[in-house]
Amino acid sequence: MRIVIVxxxxxxxxxxxxxxxxVASTFGAKWWQLRGWPVNWFLELDPLVTVxxxxxxxxxxxxxxxxxxxxxxxxxxxxFFCGWVCPFGTLHQFFGYLGMRGRRMKxxxxxxxxxxxxxxxxxxxxxxxxxxxxxxxxxxxxxxGLLDPIPLIQRSVNLALLPIVESVSRPLSAAxxxxxxxxxxxxxxxxxxxxxxxxxxxxxxxxxPLGALFGLLSRYSVWRIGRVNMECTHCELCETxxxxxxxxxxxxxxxxxxxxxxxxxxxxxxxYIGYRAEESISGENTAxxxxxxxxxxxxxxxxxxxxxxxxxxGLASNWHHKLVxxxxxxxxxxxxxxxxxxxxxxxxxxxNVIVPASIEGGFEQLWTPVxxxxxxxxxCQLNCTACGHICPVAAIRPITLKQKLGLDEFAEAGPIRxxxxxxxxxxxxxxxxxxxxxVCQENCPVTPxxxxxxxxxxxxxxxxxxxxxxxxxxxxxxGEYLTPGRYATGDYFxxxxxxxxxxPCIRIVSNTGTGFTLTEAPQFKPGEHIxxxxxxxxPCVDITRCIGCGVCEHECPVSGLRAIRxxxxxxxRNTKNSLTLERNRV
Amino acid sequence: MxxxxxxxxxxxxxxxxxxxxxxxxxxxxxxxxxxxxxYLFHDPKGPDARPPQSKSAPIELPxxxxxxxGKKMAVARGADRAQTLNSALKALGGIEAFIKKGDCVLxxxxxxxxxxxxxxxxxxPEVVREMVKLCFQAGASEVRVTDNSINDPDSCFRLSGIxxxxxxxxxxxxxxxxxYFKPFTLENAALIRQWPLLYTPLHGVNKLIGIAPVKDHHxxxxxMTMKNWYGLLGGRRNIFHQDINxxxxxxxxxVKPTLVILDGTTAMMTNGPTGGATSDLKQTNTMIVxxxxxxxxxxxxxxxxxxxxxxxxxxKAASAGCGVSDYQSLKPIEVS
Numbered sequence: 001m002r003i004v005i006v007x008x009x010x011x012x013x014x015x016x017x018x019x020x021x022x023v024a025s026t027f028g029a030k031w032w033q034l035r036g037w038p039v040n041w042f043l044e045l046d047p048l049v050t051v052x053x054x055x056x057x058x059x060x061x062x063x064x065x066x067x068x069x070x071x072x073x074x075x076x077x078x079x080f081f082c083g084w085v086c087p088f089g090t091l092h093q094f095f096g097y098l099g100m101r102g103r104r105m106k107x108x109x110x111x112x113x114x115x116x117x118x119x120x121x122x123x124x125x126x127x128x129x130x131x132x133x134x135x136x137x138x139x140x141x142x143x144x145g146l147l148d149p150i151p152l153i154q155r156s157v158n159l160a161l162l163p164i165v166e167s168v169s170r171p172l173s174a175a176x177x178x179x180x181x182x183x184x185x186x187x188x189x190x191x192x193x194x195x196x197x198x199x200x201x202x203x204x205x206x207x208x209p210l211g212a213l214f215g216l217l218s219r220y221s222v223w224r225i226g227r228v229n230m231e232c233t234h235c236e237l238c239e240t241x242x243x244x245x246x247x248x249x250x251x252x253x254x255x256x257x258x259x260x261x262x263x264x265x266x267x268x269x270x271x272y273i274g275y276r277a278e279e280s281i282s283g284e285n286t287a288x289x290x291x292x293x294x295x296x297x298x299x300x301x302x303x304x305x306x307x308x309x310x311x312x313x314g315l316a317s318n319w320h321h322k323l324v325x326x327x328x329x330x331x332x333x334x335x336x337x338x339x340x341x342x343x344x345x346x347x348x349x350x351x352n353v354i355v356p357a358s359i360e361g362g363f364e365q366l367w368t369p370v371x372x373x374x375x376x377x378x379x380c381q382l383n384c385t386a387c388g389h390i391c392p393v394a395a396i397r398p399i400t401l402k403q404k405l406g407l408d409e410f411a412e413a414g415p416i417r418x419x420x421x422x423x424x425x426x427x428x429x430x431x432x433x434x435x436x437x438x439v440c441q442e443n444c445p446v447t448p449x450x451x452x453x454x455x456x457x458x459x460x461x462x463x464x465x466x467x468x469x470x471x472x473x474x475x476x477x478x479g480e481y482l483t484p485g486r487y488a489t490g491d492y493f494x495x496x497x498x499x500x501x502x503x504p505c506i507r508i509v510s511n512t513g514t515g516f517t518l519t520e521a522p523q524f525k526p527g528e529h530i531x532x533x534x535x536x537x538x539p540c541v542d543i544t545r546c547i548g549c550g551v552c553e554h555e556c557p558v559s560g561l562r563a564i565r566x567x568x569x570x571x572x573r574n575t576k577n578s579l580t581l582e583r584n585r586v
Numbered sequence: 587m588x589x590x591x592x593x594x595x596x597x598x599x600x601x602x603x604x605x606x607x608x609x610x611x612x613x614x615x616x617x618x619x620x621x622x623x624x625y626l627f628h629d630p631k632g633p634d635a636r637p638p639q640s641k642s643a644p645i646e647l648p649x650x651x652x653x654x655x656g657k658k659m660a661v662a663r664g665a666d667r668a669q670t671l672n673s674a675l676k677a678l679g680g681i682e683a684f685i686k687k688g689d690c691v692l693x694x695x696x697x698x699x700x701x702x703x704x705x706x707x708x709x710x711p712e713v714v715r716e717m718v719k720l721c722f723q724a725g726a727s728e729v730r731v732t733d734n735s736i737n738d739p740d741s742c743f744r745l746s747g748i749x750x751x752x753x754x755x756x757x758x759x760x761x762x763x764x765x766y767f768k769p770f771t772l773e774n775a776a777l778i779r780q781w782p783l784l785y786t787p788l789h790g791v792n793k794l795i796g797i798a799p800v801k802d803h804h805x806x807x808x809x810m811t812m813k814n815w816y817g818l819l820g821g822r823r824n825i826f827h828q829d830i831n832x833x834x835x836x837x838x839x840x841v842k843p844t845l846v847i848l849d850g851t852t853a854m855m856t857n858g859p860t861g862g863a864t865s866d867l868k869q870t871n872t873m874i875v876x877x878x879x880x881x882x883x884x885x886x887x888x889x890x891x892x893x894x895x896x897x898x899x900x901x902k903a904a905s906a907g908c909g910v911s912d913y914q915s916l917k918p919i920e921v922s
Contacts, residue, residue, distance in 0.1 A: 442858075519895060
């Protein structure tokens with residue numbers, strides 16, 4: 001079989017496998033849902049994730065060791081990952097193919113020629129690696145996930161493509177997914193694909209920092225593409241379909257070669273091009289021509305990046321209260337050393353409460369997971385730890401349920417708090433509007449409930465009344481301004497205006513425009529002043545019990561700006577943000 | 587290019603009369619089309635200020651009570667749910683008195699929270715399993731199980747054990763999704779008007795059985811069989827908490843069930859309706875089966891140590907003709 005056919009089969013296979021893992025990253029018990037499928041495998045094969053986290057944390061977490069396989073194979077064979085495995089690369093190749101259809105040889109040759117712009121990706125790589133490595137000021141920042149192709153396509157499929165498919169077909173999860181900021185995620189993805197119509201494999205050749213890393217690794221590759229002998233007619237056929245734009249017929253750019261084998265295949269009918277251990281007859285560019293000055297300038301500029309971002313005080317006094325992170329998340333600075341913005345936790349979350357952050361919380365936090373309690377089917381579920389178990393980089397630690405709930409050996413540490421709920425008394429129905437509600441208290445899953453109630457009777461507006469007549473359980477009052485039936489809900493009472501515990505309220509059963517029927521006969525006398533009262537239960541948050549799960553915020557019937565809202569205060573992971581005194585005692 | 591060639595091309599390019607008439611005709615057609623479309627779409631009044639009304643045919647909920655069943659109630663004591671359920675049903679004439687051959691039955695359970703059965707915040711799976719089995723024994727053609735959960739539905743049905751119990755006993759699980767809801771208006775109701783109702787699982791059903799645990803509830807006083815119908819509502823149903831007694835009474839008016847089963851084997855005494863600890867629970871060893879939901883709840887209140895006067899919705903539902911609050915008048919059959 002021709003080698004390009006084998007390559008195409010491999011590309012289609014890995015693309016389908018990748019898409020399958022995205023679908024399987026669905027919470028549930030069915031065979032196609034998360035049931036031991038290695039859904040992080042592509043992220044783990046990606047050495048940029050590993051190199052980035054080695055620099056930022058000096059560790060290789062769990063399955064990231066898989067990337068060693070990729071590294072070793074790249075050192076031996078060259079950039080096989082780009083040409084054979086990368087699902088994003090396969091899409092680019094396909095779109096590039098569409099763009100090239102019907103073009104003349106000359107145009108093809110021009111489209112696939114080497115460009116100086118291909119050096120940009122090395123600067124992108126330098127920028128990200130310096131940001132991840134150089135601890136200037138507080139700590140480092142891993143931002144590879146912004147442009148690393150595997151997290152990028154994972155995020156785009158998880159947060160843009162699948163939700164669109166789900167919104168028109170049968171949802172894979174209970175309800176169609178909603179995410180804030182998906183337009184930009186999906187927009188970048190589509191733009192990257194459409195750029196193939198300008199230059200084939202635009203992203204791979206010019207932007208991709210992973211490709212740059214592979215480019216550097218392939219410098220000493222054992223086998224490589226090259227001219228076999230001098231009897232070449234310079235027909236340039238070999239360069240009319242070159243995916244990497246590495247100019248194999250000329251002095252080949254080894255670091256740009258994607259091993260697509262289009263040149264070796266039937267392009268060169270005389271077989272002047274081969275894949276072998278010997279150097280190309282026409283010479284080689286083994287490394288990208290960055291130049292010492294270019295590298296030094298890039299290093300210096302990159303060193304400024306993290307301090308510049310952090311001038312907003314986002315890791316200090318200006319930390320953003322909306323950055324409520326999934327349970328098990330590391331302290332914010334450590335979190336930013338690991339998170340690659342792949343969106344796996346966001347996709348696996350059964351309630352859709354985790355969403356990608358906008359830049360509101362800070363540029364560094366873009367697309368990292370935060371909780372939005374207005375979106376989704378419920379708040380953060382008490383008995384769920386799915387996000388930490390799927391996280392490929394342990395930005396969210398894989399906690400146990402006992403750890404999350406603070407049971408047994410974790411009893412002393414207590415439950416993990418992701419934030420705290422605050423009642424907005426100006427919007428809350430019982431507090432602000434004399435209207436019974438307490439949906440938040442009812443739904444609080446903590447035991448004993450973190451939301452407790454203050455019970456009291458409040459005289460309603462225009463509720464100061466004067467008795468005209470009492471017959472049995474019926475009371476007539478002066479005037480005629482009561483809405484019939486309005487006070488028949490079981491929540492309204494009549495009480496003597498002089499008040500006091502000695503004069504208990506009596507519940508109203510029904511009312512007309514001028515009078516009430518009560519559950520028992522009152523001792524009111526004609527001419528006496530009475531109060532029409534509503535019995536209220538007003539919610540208060542016990543800060544020592546609230547875990548910030550946000551079920552209350554999700555359920556609050558004040559549907560716009562909720563009357564009870566969770567913010568990241570008092571979260572366990574950032575002790576600096578503690579609210580109560582005993583929290584500071586470790 | 588030669589000068590003469592250019593002249594020739596210019597001549598060719600020149601407009602002749604024929605071409606001009608053709609172009610005029612096309613332009614005229616386009617103008618007429620534009621005018622016609624504008625006429626067709628012109629709306630001089632603008633949109634109505636009222637919210638759009640549902641155009642689909644109004645849905646109705648039939649009376650699900652079994653013919654000649656009457657109002658009755660049985661109370662069985664014991665810790666074994668399957669056993670107490672069976673003996674209470676037997677006292678009412680057996681499941682055959684309610685479920686006939688070929689019936690399509692819906693069991694409305696309480697699967698509001700993602701909580702394990704041991705915490706009694708949801709309908710116990712043992713009751714579901716036994717009830718599905720009994721309905722099939724009586725000849726039911728289909729037994730459905732549903733609820734519009736508060737927490738994530740999948741987690742609720744899994745964790746509560748109801749999904750497994752349903753699937754193993756051959757029942758059909760209806761996990762709620764948005765397409766299942768249709769606007770419903772209850773006649774003479776103040777609150778349930780054009781409100782989304784969990785309709786798809788109800789469609790085609792001719793017997794409806796409510797199965798609810800006995801639970802503490804801060805707003806309503808207690809959550810039992812009538813409050814359990816809350817799970818048939820969709821939308822932002824939480825706003826009804828402002829008038830909890832009226833909404834529960836309206837739910838009782840809306841649903842005329844074949845049976846209600848109030849499982850008071852373990853009652854949630856405090857921290858309801860979510861619970862969360864076994865210390866919130868009390869072993870009350872009582873299974874109530876009744877054709878009268880008001881009477882069942884009135885009896886259930888005694889398990890929680892609440893007075894009927896503490897639960898205004900019972901009185902409201904009774905006045906609306908949904909049942910009797912004086913459960914003794916039904917002469918409940920006690921089995922032990």
